[in-house]
Amino acid sequence: MIVFIGACLGLLCGSFTNVLIARVPSGEQWRTGSSRCPNCRTDLAWYDNIPVLSWVLLRRRCRHCHEPISARYPVVELTVAIVFALVADVFGTSALAVALVYLAVITVALTAIDLEHRRLPDALTLPAYPVLAVAIAIYAGMENEWWILARALIGAAILGGVYFALWFAYPKGMGFGDVKAAGMLGLALGAVGWSAVAVGAIAGPLIGGVVGVAVVIRSRRARGVAIPYGPWLIAGAWLGILAGNWIGHGYVDLVTGGLS
Structure with missing residues (x-):
């Protein structure tokens, strides 16, 4: 129901x-x-x-x-x-679920806008930071686990920091909107758990890389092909949010099982 x-x-x-x-x-x-x-x-x-x-x-x-x-x-x-x-x-029906359904609206809108206009508007990305932070704080307080909020902030710093470094190293390869979106997504991933952060951080580049290769093969040229990265960053984050803990635990079980 x-x-x-x-x-x-x-x-x-x-x-x-x-x-x-x-x-x-x-x-x-x-x-x-x-x-x-x-x-x-x-x-x-x-x-x-x-x-x-x-x-x-x-x-x-x-x-x-x-x-x-x-x-x-x-x-x-x-x-x-x-x-x-x-x-x-x-x-x-947790407070975290409320934060995530809000994120769903924002990220689906950002995906469609980036595919059509090649940009991620600040009008959607920036307000998401305080909204998500407040919702996650409420969730942490209700669970009496303030580490959840700290983990969310660390997740935002990790994901946002990595993409800032990539943008700073090669600004032509990525828009700064992707950096701001990464920090926003890191908040949600951190609130869910470390496995979610790891899976979300890895899945975005993987999905983007596969799509990029497919587009290059289809266009039959490697240069001058513009591919928005925001949708794949978002898709990877949602994989981490919804299945990151399951994937992480499965990986650990596989590794520990192989070592035993």
Whole structure:
């Protein structure tokens, strides 16, 4: 039931995530105002704004201007719903789960924006630091384990520090937005555990490397291919958050079993 409720909330929050994706890059107001058609800018009635379902019933077109509506909208809504459901399954209804579903909205929005605009807006990344820190502090206080907060801050320093060093060494190879996003993700990874930090830190470059090689092979040229790194950094972090402890324990068991 918790997973089902999480998925339903994720669908609703996925609709809001689409608002962030559409408005934040252009500097539009996203805190107020109704959802509207991206083509004719007509405000949408509630029955035309039901996550996924309205897109299907309208046959992927706006009711007013009849222009096609991108499949990105239902994909984003379903993605947020899936991540919410996974967070609910792994972390239940804890304060940490609340912090992570907030992170889900921010990171899905950042992924879509980076894929389309090649940037990670400060308007989404920077406010996430205090929001996550407060939520993690509440979680640590409720668990009476203040080391959780300290570990989260260390995680942010490690991941942010590593990517800052990479950016400083070769600024043309990475945007500073990736550095700020890395620190934000490090907070969440540290709150989950050291295994999450390790898996999240390693998985991002691995996923990015595989994608980069695939893009180069497909384009048949090694130079001049622009590949946004933010989505793969985020994907690696989520692997660490959701499965890092399981992967870490499995690795330790494999190593200790082989040595025994």
